[in-house]
Amino acid sequence: MFHKPKIVIIGGGTGLPVILRGLRDQNVDVTAIVTVADDGGSSGILRNYINVVPPGDIRNALVALSELPTIEKEIFQYRFNSKDNFFAGxxxxxLIISALAEMKGNIFDAVQELSDLMRINGHIYPVANEPLTLNAEFTDGSKLVGESEITAAHKQIQRVWVTDSDDPEAPMAVKQVIDAIMDADQIVLGPGSLFTSILPNLMISNVGEAVKKTKAEVVYICNIMTQKGETDHFTDADHVRVLNRHLGEPFIDTVLVNIQPVPKDYINFQEWNEISQPVTHDFAGLREQGCRVISANFLRLRDNGAFHDRDKVVRELLNRLHDVHAD
Incomplete structure (x- = not known):
């Protein structure tokens, strides 16, 4: 019997659904492990009103892997523009995810129920059953609590960690998340915000330990652009150093690096105001981290912004699966 390769993607934000959409129709078994530390926008408001796990990243992952007709996915994604104080935005x-979480008593079971209803081709696992709070210490020694506060500070981050505001014990991921990581053929990190989309997942102790222990190849998709206040002036090697430092050992096996230059006059920095400059390259530094480097043109220019080309990235991930199995 043919064994479908198991790919686990860990992250959040806008990068995660891009890769999920590319993998949905491939002959692979995809699991998305999604951050639950978001506290901005609609997700943050719902989190504060009813203490639910922030649903925004989960919603986007559901739509990315759903095989429902387009109109049904568009309804699910519809954002109210009413003047109503509650519904606006x-x-x-x-709202559906929050309602199901209340009905089921936890977010994990709610997402599994919704996965069936939305005909998900794969699996979507919230990384924890409770809303988590992101904490950061900056290089100047100051500290802040909350993803949106940390991002808005525009200060260089030294380290991040997560806490559960309702439980003094260290947060833990549910068993299904750990099993998926341990059973995977490939673990993919990113693309996404280093400190606010990727690391919040890895800072859950049993998730970090599983990613270090798994026999799967761990692939990091390095960002194309640096982010204001998070990764200003970072090289690709700096991104990997931060990941390895947070987990206490080198655990990244392979890094995908875009080497196609971003045209200087193309980016609209007013519209894409969270980004800074293209990530610079330090291939010697990457080699020092002990990881394989795959450098290629992964760039897609659209809407005066710089993004990963989904099809090229997915093709490279599948190539890695083939090469690892061939070895």
Whole structure:
């Protein structure tokens, strides 16, 4: 019997659904492990109102892997523009996820129920059953609590960690998340915000330990652009150093690096105001981290912004699967 390769993608934000959409129709078994530390926008408001796990990243992952007709996915993604004090700015899918979480008693079971209803080709696992709070210490020694506060500070981050505001014990991921990581053929990190989308997942102790222990190849998709206040002036090697430092050992096996230059006059920095400059390259530094480097043109220019070309990235991930199995 043919064994479908198991790919686990860990992250959040806008990068995660891009890769999920590319993998949905491939002959692979995809699991998305999604951050639950978001506290901005509609997700943050719902989190504060009813203490639910922030649903925004989960909603986007559901749509990315759903095989429902387009109109049904568009309804799920619809964001109210009403003047109503409560509904304005909320995505309908966020309200549905929050309602199901209340009905089921936890977010994990709610997402599994919704996965069946939305005909998900794969699996979507919230990384924890409770909303987590992101904490950061900056290089000047100051500290802040909350993803949106940390991002808005525009200060250089030294380290991040997560806490559960309702439980003094260290947060833990559910068993299904750990099993998926340990059973995977490939673990993919990113693309996404280093400190606010990727690391919040890895800072859950049993997730970090599983990623270090798994026999799967761990692939990091390095960002194309640096982010204001998070990764200003970072090289690709700096991104990997931060990941390895947070987990206490080198655990990144392979890094995908875009080497196609971003045209200087193309980016609209007013519209894409969270980004800074293209990530610079330090291949010697990457080699020092002990990882394989795959450098290629992964760039897609659209809407005066610089993004990963989904099809090229997915093709490279599948190539890595083939090469690892061939070895």
């Amino acid at each position: 909320h995505a309908l899918g966020n």
